[in-house]
Amino acid sequence: MRILLWHVHGSWTTAFVQGPHTYLVPVTPGRGPDGLGRAVTFDWPASVIEMSPDQLRDTDIDLVVLQRPHELDLARRWLGRRPGTDIPAVYLEHNAPGGSVPDTRHPAAGHxxxxxxxxxxxxxxxxxxxxxxxxxxEHGIVDPGPQWTGHRERAAVVVNEPLRRGRTTGTDLLARFARAAPLDVFGMRTHGIAHHLGLPEERCHARELVQNELHRAMAACRMYLHPVRWTSLGLSLLEAMHLGMPVVALATTEVVEAVPPEAGVVSNRPDVLLDAVRGFIAEPGRAREAGRAARTAALARYGLPRFLDDWDRLIKEVTR
Known part of the structure; x- marks a missing residue:
């Protein structure tokens, strides 16, 4: 199958393109948001091929994977074909609804x-x-392997743009957690977060790393902290579990399904979460056991083979 999809979500796409198909990703001059082409910081196979809009118009495509509302019109203009009518298409929704939840209407509703x-x-x-x-x-993860050492008595947090996203990502909660354990905050545009929270750098150290470096740095921390109030299920949380990290997380959206009790502590009570952070920092043996359980649970539910099998079943169904 030849599958067209835009490079929107690098981590998710890295798992998706491990399948047996040919994956066409648009590339435009300047490599803007609608034409990023192949990833630079993720390891993608040779089956991911860059194509310009002009090349796409003359290419046989079996399936279009849409991920943003404007891609419906973009595909019509670039391909000369209507997704879902002239060419099989699915709309992949990465996010939980925003706005007037639970009445938010999906942009592909009615198609x-x-x-x-x-x-x-x-x-x-x-x-x-x-x-x-x-x-x-459900998500699938390219297994980074059981890398956890936990030798650093710190909590890892992965969040992109924490200053802009604020309460959504639980940025306001980090100052409280930093009193329980020093934090390593990884992600895009994290610079200045310690100053924003009124914390010394030692208590809240921000770093932006590429994927392989990120996994090693995360796994050196004693535990993984997921303070997000409202989002879809974070791939960084599932990656932390694959690494063998114990988890402390808010009991919001899909987290309660993803993290079993033996893998960490999930709660909406700040006192329970703070005690859990202190406990994992103080007891590396307990952290190790919870991390092992987290990895076992993640491999069983979010392993790459299941993810690719599920997608292949759907691809066959919508293209037959």
Whole structure:
């Protein structure tokens, strides 16, 4: 199969392109948001091929994977074909709904020729898709291996743009957690977060790393902290579990399904979460056991083979 998709979410796409198909990613002059082409910081196979809009128009394509509302029109203009009508298409929804939850109407609602693919059952439940067919294919992770050492008595946090996203990502909670354990905050545009929170750098150190370096740095921390209030299920959380890290997380969106009790502590009570952070920092043996359970759970539910099998089943269904 030749599958067209835009390079939107690097981590998710890295898992998706491990399948047996040919993956066409648009590339434009300047490599803007609609034409990023192949990833630079992720390891993608040779089956991911860059194509310009002009090349795409003359290319046989078996399936279009849409991920943003404007891609419906973009595909019509670039391909000369209508997704879901002239060419099979699915709309992959990465995010939980925003705005007037739970009444948020999905941008692909009403497009009967499409199937909306949600990455969590929570998202499927909360988006109003107005009769458009939906399914769920949960995340899959390219296994980074059990890298946890936990020799650094710090909590790892992975969040992109924490200053802009604020309460959504639980940025305001980090000062409280930093009193329980020093934090290593990884992600894009994290610079200045310690100053923003009124913390010394030692208590809240920000770093932006490429994927392989990120995994090693995360795994050196004693535990993984997930303070996010509202988002889809974070791939960084699942990567931390694959690394063998114990988890402390807010009991929001899909987290309660992803993290079993033996893998860490999930709660909406700040006192419970703070005690859990202190406990894992003080007891490396307990952290090790919880991390092992986290890895076992992540491999069972979010392993790459299951993810690719689920996608292959859906691809065959919508292209037959």
């Amino acid at each position: 009967r020729g499409l199937t909306i693919v949600h990455v969590t059952y929570f998202n499927q439940l909360f988006w109003d898709c107005a009769g458009t067919p939906t399914t769920v294919i």
